[in-house]
Amino acid sequence: MESFPISPLAGTLFGGIFGLMVGSFFNVVIYRMPRGESVVWPPSRCTQCGYQIKFYENVPVLSWLLLRGKCKSCRTGISIQYPLIEALTGLVAALVIGYFFYSGRVYPLDFKIGVTFLALASIPIFVIDFRHFLIPDLITYPGILVGLGLSFLPGGQTPLQSLIGAGASGLFLWLVGFAATLLLKKEAMGLGDVKLMAMAGALFGAPTALFGLIFASALGTVVGLPMMLFRKLNEHRHIPFGPYICMGVGISAFFGPQVMDWYMGLLGW
Numbered sequence: 026m027e028s029f030p031i032s033p034l035a036g037t038l039f040g041g042i043f044g045l046m047v048g049s050f051f052n053v054v055i056y057r058m059p060r061g062e063s064v065v066w067p068p069s070r071c072t073q074c075g076y077q078i079k080f081y082e083n084v085p086v087l088s089w090l091l092l093r094g095k096c097k098s099c100r101t102g103i104s105i106q107y108p109l110i111e112a113l114t115g116l117v118a119a120l121v122i123g124y125f126f127y128s129g130r131v132y133p134l135d136f137k138i139g140v141t142f143l144a145l146a147s148i149p150i151f152v153i154d155f156r157h158f159l160i161p162d163l164i165t166y167p168g169i170l171v172g173l174g175l176s177f178l179p180g181g182q183t184p185l186q187s188l189i190g191a192g193a194s195g196l197f198l199w200l201v202g203f204a205a206t207l208l209l210k211k212e213a214m215g216l217g218d219v220k221l222m223a224m225a226g227a228l229f230g231a232p233t234a235l236f237g238l239i240f241a242s243a244l245g246t247v248v249g250l251p252m253m254l255f256r257k258l259n260e261h262r263h264i265p266f267g268p269y270i271c272m273g274v275g276i277s278a279f280f281g282p283q284v285m286d287w288y289m290g291l292l293g294w
Contacts, residue, residue: 033126037119044118044145045085048111051149054164055110058149059157074099085111110148117144135181139228140278142171147271150221154265160217165224172227182230194226194234195219218266225274234274236281241266241273 031039053064056072069078076098082088089108096103121144125137146164153159169191176187202214225234249264 033123036126037123040122040141041115041119044115045111047118047145048114048148049083049085051114051145052107052110054149054161055106055152058161058163059153059159064163071096071098071101073101085115110152114145114148117148133178133181135175135178136229136278138175139172140275142168143225143228143271143275143278147268147275150271151268154217154267158215158265160215160221160267162217162220165217165220168224169220169227172224172229175228186230187227190226190229190231190234191223192226193231194238195223197235198222198238214266218270221267221270225270229274229278233277233281236284237270237274237277239273240276241269244272245269 050064053069057064067077069083070076071078074096076096082092082097086108089103089105092103094103094105095101118141121141125132146168150160150164153161172191173184173187176182176184182190198214199216199219202219205214206212222234222238225237228234229237245264245266248269
């Protein structure tokens, strides 16, 4: 990550610490967003007794360990999900940022930030979509704005490419969902997936986002077919598609051109 005059180790450690703090916010999003509650107010509190958590009691991972996983006031158990989400977010941030430092490959700055944003945003999307079949607007709308903003940085895609990417990617998936709804005579695609595709298009452009949709469909099929065979899915149970979009776009961002060249080679083009 040559754009920043710091050592790779310091940059990776900083990324991990930043990820821990972001993970603490993700816990708020994961708990409150599906309930329709504000993620800003009231401040963090015990869900059982209402005890308002002090800032020094809200240190990622460490506070949970020091409190032995219990509320300081009522001693109700605090879910292990909280430190796990914080630790996972810190680890993902450290791995992604560390890769950019140590890989030796040169990437545009907008790509580095975009990949980091997508990797971290994938965590609450995974949890919320698998539990509630929802993708938070709190992630996708800012993601679209981040993508458009990054396009003004030199060396990457242009603002026009980012804008077209958001519109074309979102519109394409909406049309697919609309056609599937007409064919199946029931809702086949949520608008959350459409907004997530628009975010991917804004961050990486339409080709990467749409190619990522192919990977996402393949991943969803690999997971869904065994579940159908073992009767884990029926007309009332669906596969949340958001996590596969995140993975598919991530694969496309890094390996899309190579996969396309390989495929064209097979065709003799």
